[in-house]
Amino acid sequence: MNPDSNPTWQLLPALLATTAAPDATFDQATAGLLRQLVDHSAALAAGTVRQTGRDWTVTNWAGPVRSQPVPEAVVAEAVDRGQVQRQSEWTVIPLAAAAATAADRTLLTRLPQALLLQSSPAQSSATAMDSASSLTQWGQAAAELLTDLGPLLLRLGDYRQRCGRLEAMLDCAAQWHQEDDPEALLHAIANAATQLLQSERASIFLWDRARKKLVGKPALGVGNQPLEVDDSAGVVGAVLQSGQPRRWQASEDEEAEINRAVDRKLQFVTRSLLAVPLQDQAGKPAGVFEVINKKQGAFSHEDIDTLTRLASQAAGVIRNTQDRHTAIRSRDRLIADVADTVQIIGESENIAALRKTVQRVAATDLSLLILGENGTGKEVLARSVHFQSPRRSEPFVAVNCAALVESLLESELFGHEKGAFTDAHQARPGKFELAHGGTLFLDEIGDMSLGGQAKLLRVLEEKIIVRVGGSTPIPVDVRVVAATNQPLAGMVREKTFREDLYFRLNVVSLQLPPLRERGDDILLLAEHFLSEFAQQIGRLPAKLSKHAVSAMRRHAWSGNIRELRNLMERVSYLCPGDTIQVQDLSFSADPRTPTGSDLTPQSALTLGLSEATRRYQVQAIEQAIASCQGNMTDAAARLGLHRSNLYRKLKQLGMDAS
Numbered sequence: 125m126n127p128d129s130n131p132t133w134q135l136l137p138a139l140l141a142t143t144a145a146p147d148a149t150f151d152q153a154t155a156g157l158l159r160q161l162v163d164h165s166a167a168l169a170a171g172t173v174r175q176t177g178r179d180w181t182v183t184n185w186a187g188p189v190r191s192q193p194v195p196e197a198v199v200a201e202a203v204d205r206g207q208v209q210r211q212s213e214w215t216v217i218p219l220a221a222a223a224a225t226a227a228d229r230t231l232l233t234r235l236p237q238a239l240l241l242q243s244s245p246a247q248s249s250a251t252a253m254d255s256a257s258s259l260t261q262w263g264q265a266a267a268e269l270l271t272d273l274g275p276l277l278l279r280l281g282d283y284r285q286r287c288g289r290l291e292a293m294l295d296c297a298a299q300w301h302q303e304d305d306p307e308a309l310l311h312a313i314a315n316a317a318t319q320l321l322q323s324e325r326a327s328i329f330l331w332d333r334a335r336k337k338l339v340g341k342p343a344l345g346v347g348n349q350p351l352e353v354d355d356s357a358g359v360v361g362a363v364l365q366s367g368q369p370r371r372w373q374a375s376e377d378e379e380a381e382i383n384r385a386v387d388r389k390l391q392f393v394t395r396s397l398l399a400v401p402l403q404d405q406a407g408k409p410a411g412v413f414e415v416i417n418k419k420q421g422a423f424s425h426e427d428i429d430t431l432t433r434l435a436s437q438a439a440g441v442i443r444n445t446q447d448r449h450t451a452i453r454s455r456d457r458l459i460a461d462v463a464d465t466v467q468i469i470g471e472s473e474n475i476a477a478l479r480k481t482v483q484r485v486a487a488t489d490l491s492l493l494i495l496g497e498n499g500t501g502k503e504v505l506a507r508s509v510h511f512q513s514p515r516r517s518e519p520f521v522a523v524n525c526a527a528l529v530e531s532l533l534e535s536e537l538f539g540h541e542k543g544a545f546t547d548a549h550q551a552r553p554g555k556f557e558l559a560h561g562g563t564l565f566l567d568e569i570g571d572m573s574l575g576g577q578a579k580l581l582r583v584l585e586e587k588i589i590v591r592v593g594g595s596t597p598i599p600v601d602v603r604v605v606a607a608t609n610q611p612l613a614g615m616v617r618e619k620t621f622r623e624d625l626y627f628r629l630n631v632v633s634l635q636l637p638p639l640r641e642r643g644d645d646i647l648l649l650a651e652h653f654l655s656e657f658a659q660q661i662g663r664l665p666a667k668l669s670k671h672a673v674s675a676m677r678r679h680a681w682s683g684n685i686r687e688l689r690n691l692m693e694r695v696s697y698l699c700p701g702d703t704i705q706v707q708d709l710s711f712s713a714d715p716r717t718p719t720g721s722d723l724t725p726q727s728a729l730t731l732g733l734s735e736a737t738r739r740y741q742v743q744a745i746e747q748a749i750a751s752c753q754g755n756m757t758d759a760a761a762r763l764g765l766h767r768s769n770l771y772r773k774l775k776q777l778g779m780d781a782s
């Protein structure tokens with residue numbers, strides 16, 4: 125036969141062309157084939173039919189809108205006999221099941237059972253015979269194509285649909301991994317399920333084992349109403365208990381399985397439902413994932429497969445997000461706890477002003493230079509800046525520059541590679557790398573050698589380090605806070621500190637006052653230390669008696685807070701009662717100042733006669749008051765003074781007379 129007049133050859137290209145479209149379905153391919161049939165043959169219209177219950181339903185139709193009913197008897201006879209049947213303008217060609225189809229019962233139920241051709245009614249009998257035979261030829265060609273290719277096209281459609289769903293699932297899973305908020309994640313998962321399974325709602329029930337409840341987290345379309353059901357009730361309960369997926373369809377399945385009370389509460393009617401188990405890492409039940417009301421038809425086997433895969437992805441992501449959230453919460457709690465321990469204590473004017481400045485600069489990445497005598501709290505201040513800054517969850521690394529000899533400085537700060545020098549048995553990151561993302565505290569910067577200063581400056585400018593013995597540039601993001609008790613500006617003038625580094629570090633400078641200039645902050649700090657040590661010892665913090673408070677105020681404190689801290693540590697451990705008395709406070713002498721017994725004629729040469737005399741008097745009075753347990757009359761008597769003269773003397777010496 126000439127291929128041009130062979131109906132199969134004429135119909136096939138159109139059928140293949142339709143199939144080539146990436147989202148073509150079996151129905152679309154059939155529609156294309158029927159259109160070709162109508163265009164090329166004598167058929168006015170063509171359609172496919174299959175039996176649903178007792179009726180014959182048209183599954184596809186090409187040509188003018190049908191005005192007559194399907195000739196059901198003729199169709200039934202053609203299908204029953206497996207032979208072409210004709211009646212008036214109808215020709216019915218049965219579609220045999222291909223061998224491949226017969227093996228797959230689910231395909232059989234989806235394929236049409238007969239091809240229906242309608243021709244024009246009025247024709248001479250001779251013409252009618254010719255045209256009927258030609259029509260049958262065309263029809264049989266189309267029927268063969270549908271029989272042979274139909275199952276393949278259906279399967280192709282299924283595979284495409286499955287690929288589409290898997291792709292969509294991968295996309296969803298990738299998005300879920302970005303989601304940090306557990307509630308938002310559950311919403312995103314439920315949304316994905318409604319879309320992928322063309323359903324009206326989806327809910328994820330997490331199992332509250334202790335309360336024997338299934339808690340529906342995002343119940344879409346339900347607002348924020350909590351949805352809780354007993355863990356053994358209804359379809360979801362059965363899925364949790366059995367670990368097996370379940371489908372439920374109104375009118376086909378037991379009505380009693382559905383909890384209509386939930387429907388009423390949510391003003392919703394469940395028509396169909398599919399639920400699959402959610403499992404934890406160990407494969408134990410963790411909840412149930414359900415979708416409700418398939419928009420068209422019933423939930424299929426493919427839907428079970430899709431929801432099961434979705435549930436397994438979801439379980440993993442939910443677990444990870446919950447773990448991450450728990451970890452973040454405990455990290456934040458720990459950071460908050462540590463941050464609490466590094467408050468800048470004090471209400472004196474200069475400390476209050478300093479606290480305000482810290483609040484302002486903490487949010488920035490500006491370099492800070494903290495100046496202050498030894499033990500004035502420079503490191504505490506640096507830590508406080510760190511914990512108030514956005515870098516608080518990253519490391520705070522402190523380096524004592526005075527302890528770094530020139531030969532070690534580079535490897536300490538920038539790290540080294542294995543074998544970089546004799547003792548470099550392992551590669552080691554330096555302090556800059558360790559502080560990445562956080563704060564690097566360079567204490568005693570004034571003691572850094574000039575060579576070290578040059579290397580430090582380069583890294584601060586370039587924000588890149590290279591480990592000793594290495595060649596790979598490593599970018600570092602570090603906020604630098606430097607501190608010194610040295611007169612850095614003077615050192616710049618004397619050329620013992622690099623001017624360019626000084627300006628690089630000193631974008632903002634903070635000056636910490638010495639303890640002796642902090643007035644009643646001494647008492648606040650003392651209270652702070654007393655409660656810190658009380659906590660360590662496991663008892664209530666001791667209180668300073670009125671006389672002890674006076675003695676603390678009177679004492680000529682050095683600048684170093686450690687003196688106060690050590691004293692409070694000593695009394696916390698040694699003071700027997702709840703109240704600290706004057707005699708419990710034996711102040712240690714400021715090593716830089718000659719003590720009473722040290723005061724010699726030489727002292728007057730260093731301090732000046734008037735200051736040496738003042739200090740001698742202060743100490744003599746302090747000792748007398750302490751030895752008389754704060755009794756001023758007795759103390760005055762011991763000093764050979766009248767009580768009122770003692771008060772006058774206190775005032776004159778700038779001591780606290782209260």
Ligand SMILES: Nc1ncnc2c1ncn2[C@@H]1O[C@H](COP(=O)(O)OP(=O)(O)OP(=O)(O)O)[C@@H](O)[C@H]1O
Nearest residue numbers: 467468469497498499500501502503504685686689
């Ligand atoms: N605001 C504060 N709250 C609690 N303790 C503080 C505070 N300020 C300082 N201290 C305590 O004082 C001592 C000295 O503080 P820090 O080490 O911060 O001082 P520094 O100026 O860095 O000392 P150095 O000059 O010796 O390096 C520490 O024991 C610290 O705990």
